[in-house]
Amino acid sequence: MGDKKIWKNNNGSVTSDVNKRENKECPQSLVIRGDVFETKGKVMVLPCGLTLGSHITVVGKPRVAHAETDPKISLLKKGQYLMVSQFMMELQGLRIVDGEDPPRILHFNPRVKGDWSGKPVIEQNSCYRMQWGTAQRCDGRKSRADEETVDGLVKCEKWIRDDENGSDESKITWWLNRLIGRTPKRMDVDWAFPFAEGKLFVLTLRASLEGYHVNVDGRHVTSFPYRLGFTLEDATGLSLNGDIDVHSVFAASLPTSHPSFAPERNLDWSNRWRAPPILDGPIELFIGILSAGNHFAERMAVRKSWMQNRLIKSSKTVARFFVALVGELINGTYDTNSTSLNSFVEGF
Structure with missing residues (x-):
């Protein structure tokens, strides 16, 4: 009951925080x-x-x-x-x-x-x-x-580097060669730093x-x-x-809305990046990933890379994040299908 109460209290503040971000x-x-x-x-x-x-x-x-x-x-x-x-x-x-x-x-x-x-x-x-x-x-x-x-x-x-010869001599040679038809019409321009x-x-x-x-x-x-x-x-x-x-x-040409704050484009809730549910049958490998509450970028990188492997998609291999439940870090963006929130852990 204690964990549920903590989650309920924090979840109430999440809604107001997300609304503030949406209005940014x-x-x-x-x-x-x-x-x-x-x-x-x-x-x-x-x-x-x-x-x-x-x-x-x-x-x-x-x-x-x-x-x-x-x-x-x-x-x-x-x-x-x-x-x-x-x-x-x-x-x-x-x-x-x-x-x-x-x-x-x-x-x-x-x-x-x-x-x-x-x-x-x-x-x-x-x-x-x-x-x-x-x-x-x-x-x-x-x-x-x-x-x-x-x-x-x-x-x-x-x-042009200090050890290169960008002198007028090379340009004169280029013009002379061009007059007799030995060089292409375009000359590469030498630029300074x-x-x-x-x-x-x-x-x-x-x-x-x-x-x-x-x-x-x-x-x-x-x-x-x-x-x-x-x-x-x-x-x-x-x-x-x-x-x-x-x-x-x-x-x-800056974005007029932030994808992570706009509810219609919130990648955190996109089913594309959610972990597949655990089936009733046996699994071959379980991978537990320790992650601090504010390490959202790392979790998204994992979701978008090797968690898209066919073995994990088939549920033969299961990957789950273990994240500490620290109230000030909860922002309403956790995928509870693949994230375990632990109130008894301060942080990792």
Whole structure:
């Protein structure tokens, strides 16, 4: 009786909480000036995240390099210093997990000066559960032809490197060869690193089918494939930090409702992701999964991946989540067919 009473009391607060979320405003576009952006902690809140086709435009200017004695992007001996100019643009999940730093769904880090390689680079990564993934570094060399693309675009475009000869001599040779008909009519343009100290830039980040695409001054620069653990709607904040002066930030084509809050599209109650019922016959394997109450993203990842295996669908193998019943974490989205709520466990 005690467990039922606890569940009833918590379930009453769930309804009002869900109603509040359903009424949450989801603007289709947002714009913020640089001075206002500073006062808001250098974060633009995206109330309902992103959706396919959403894009964010940043107008800014990298600051002139300054001396650092302990740069995080290079190694120095004691007493040495390094001139550094870098900034970080991040898509963050501001409300995914309580008690943890916001996950970095996308970490975009142009290093104009100061990288350990001695060259300007762009490093991209993601941080999930406070654990960084494998970094994707773009150092001016175009991605290999056999490397996986993102929506048909290469992960890294080419730009002029310090160790390459982008001199006028090669251009003169190209024109001479063209005059005598030895070269194609089109000449590949050599681009410089897309960011420079004190130079204004216009950066556009776009969410597409397979990943994020970054254009700078109208030219595609990098693409970053989506990583497991996040959906587009999880990206509820854009932050800009480091050596950058932000003039303005504009976000458009945003979702007008949050799929997790809209009752007609609530994936939590979708039969597609529910575990199949246990049949009367014997089972061959039982899998118990310990999960904290606020680890919804992990449970959905499991539901959408190996829980779709034909053995689990046939009920020969049964998988069930064991989740602690902590009142403040109950949000009315548990699939009671596949989740056991335990009032006697504080958390995992």
